Amino acid sequence: MRAPRGRQGHQDHPLQTGRQGGHLRRRGDCQPRDQVCLSLELKPPPSAGRHAVIDVGTNSVKLLVATIVGRHITPVHETSVQTRLGKGFYQHHLLQAIAIRQTAEAVQRFAGQARDAGANTIRVLATNAAREARNSDALVRAVREASSLDLEIIPGELEADLVYQGVLSGCSNTNAGMMLIDVGGGSTEIIIGTGPHPKFSGSYPLGTVRLLESCPHGDPPSGDEREEVVARLRQQLETEIAPTMKGVMETFCLTSLQLIGTGGTSTLLARMVNSLEGYDRARIEATVLSIDDVTKWFDRLWSLPMAQRGRIVGLPPEKADVILAGVAIYQEIMKFWRLPSLGISMRGLRFGALLQGQVGQH
Template structure:
């Protein structure tokens, strides 16, 4: 199974305080191995493997057998990297698709049997708050008032806060894979299909997100910096920078204008799938779902009138390595292999 991204930034030689986190998302499974020194996260190895756990999920609300197989294969590969990097501890968390799945307990036991670790199924609130704390590890953002948008495969989290402390956080059932499963565009995509997608996103934002987010944005006159994390943001930055290799500093220094995002929407939605697969910075297995991702980013910037977007490579995994599993108990569940589902 091929990785979307495998990034080494440190030595695999064992160090005290080395920890690992695996995040099972709707679109991909991601690994972070990091040294935690004086409360700071120093990444050693990061890897992402696309498994499309959400494929076929939204019709039945059950994780499909093929998706389980792809995920367990990815987990086996990532576990090898954890051992190679000599991580002292491993934490495994799951987000939107597993959170919503009717067969979540069965899936969690499979994961635990493969890894030997309990699976933490994060609540939406837990996911949002951990994402903000993870992003606050980026020094340039630590002192700013931020609106973080964590755009994932199955959900999007909006978190408003400053100086590392979230003041508002909410998870919404708006995600790239979820949209792709519901609104499958033609190849090449048509302008009329883009209009349908944009309309569906705007309707959701206007009815579900704006009524709760706009009042907290207006509660203070202080400027707010929009920051986006997740696969869409990461690959949008790589495309903008024409970047084939990973460079955290360049990505996190990038400012994307609303016009710039709109230009990417127009360009991507005019290209057939095979041509999108050849764009520098975009991995071929992201060439389908990127259509939905950029449409969401553009709609959020339009609706809430943000002229600039910053991208971060950090995420809830950066918070998860900073705290032991017990400290993150905020509504999530843990399932150990061999246990029956709770009554």
């Protein structure tokens, strides 16, 4: 487990309408990533410089091309593709050759799209699977050969910090207390903060692909298999995650913090709640889920075979397996800390990386 850090003081719509428990309510602090292949095109000011970040995750590769003015980021083009870099990885911590090739090809394709969109710089980041892989050098080499770009394998602590800065870039009230959850394929980042720098950040070996591979199940999962996943998550929260957060929990009342989810799972939940066929940033970021909403989706998804899950509006068939682990992680985190609601941010790692660097490769 990446050691978390506790620190003492690490689009944009100033007011949105959120949905909770089927009723609309106003939400003004923070506005706030998925597909195969989802994309979004926006038109920024023609004079603004453009920069790109490619995020090589355990499950998907994602591209953001955006303009940056100060800390204001305007997306120009966003897309992602599922390459399953972490498939079959966690038993021996070796990336499979086919996953390496597919990932390198995705980076090559996205680099071309970024250049076509006018990006002056391109930054390529890799997260959990690449961090833990014994053969990560093979991935770095493949990406370099395919795209002529250097792959940065970033530590979990930096990943968490970039997620925080990315979400903060969409906040109208940067002094509001926030607890951010980024559920990825191989790890989950938890970040707590009230200003420009998070007070606590931790990266934990808890992700959708990792959880599914460690807890195989039938189709549909049995009740016992579902309970096994829940029990494992609760044990991990109690023995591995909560002890690292004792200091910050003595400072903050977690139930008073605004819980914000960023990453594929939270985006998928918002799309399913709103029956969105496509990619609607405004509606996704305006969605607020209660703990009851999340539990209802957990019960529904875990009761259906994968073919039926793949027919739910808003859930791409390719994501119908990993959504089980993702919704379970969110449900158990919310129950463990008695967090009443979940907001959604589509800003995260890639947005934070743009703010941190604003310098990359051409």
